[in-house]
C-alpha cells in the first residue's frame with residue numbers, strides 16, 4: 704500500500720509492487736528461508752504488516768507458503784485461466800495474439816511468412832507452422848514471442864484451445 708513497500712523509495716528498499724521486487728525477499732522452494740514469509744510471524748515492529756494493521760489470516764499465510772514452496776512462479780491467474788467458460792478464438796485467443804504476436808505477424812511482410820490476423824491464419828499456423836511448439840520454443844521452433852515465453856497461463860490456454868479442436 705501507498706507509503707510502505709511501493710516504488711523506488713519503498714520502505715527498507717523493498718518494493719513489493721513488482722515480481723522482481725517480491726523475489727528479492729523470496730527463496731523459491733524454501734518458505735522458511737524467505738523473508739517475505741518469515742515476517743508474517745515476527746513480533747512487535749518486525750511483524751508485517753505492522754500493528755495496528757491486522758496480521759494476515761492463517762489461510763493467507765498458508766497461501767503464501769504454498770506459493771513459495773511450489774517455486775514462487777510468476778503465474779497470472781487473473782481472468783481467463785481460472786474461467787470455466789469455453790476457450791474460444793474470439794474470446795481468448797484473438798486478444799492474446801493481438802497483444803503478443805500481431806506486431807510481427809501481419810501484412811505482406813509478416814515475420815517468417817506467418818500471418819496471424821484471422822481465425823484461418825492462426826489455425827493454419829497451428830496445423831502447418833508449429834505454432835504450439837513455437838510458443839514453447841521446442842522441437843526446433845524459435846521461441847515465440849522472441850522476447851520470451853508468454854505467461855504459463857497464456858500458454859496453457861492456447862494448448863487447451865488446440866486440444867479442444869480450436870473452437871471459433
Ligand code: HEC
Nearest residue numbers: 803804807814815817828832833834837844845847848849
Ligand atoms: C518481435 C517479432 C515477433 C513477435 C512478437 C512474434 N514473432 Fe513469431 N516470428 C518472428 C520471426 C522473425 C519469425 C521467423 C524467424 C524464425 O523462424 O526463427 C517468426 C516465426 C514464427 C512462426 C513460424 C515458426 C517456424 O519455425 O516456422 C510461428 C508459428 C510464430 N512465429 C508464431 C508466433 C506467435 C504465436 C507469437 C505470439 C505468441 C509470435 N510469433 C510473436 C517474429 C515474431
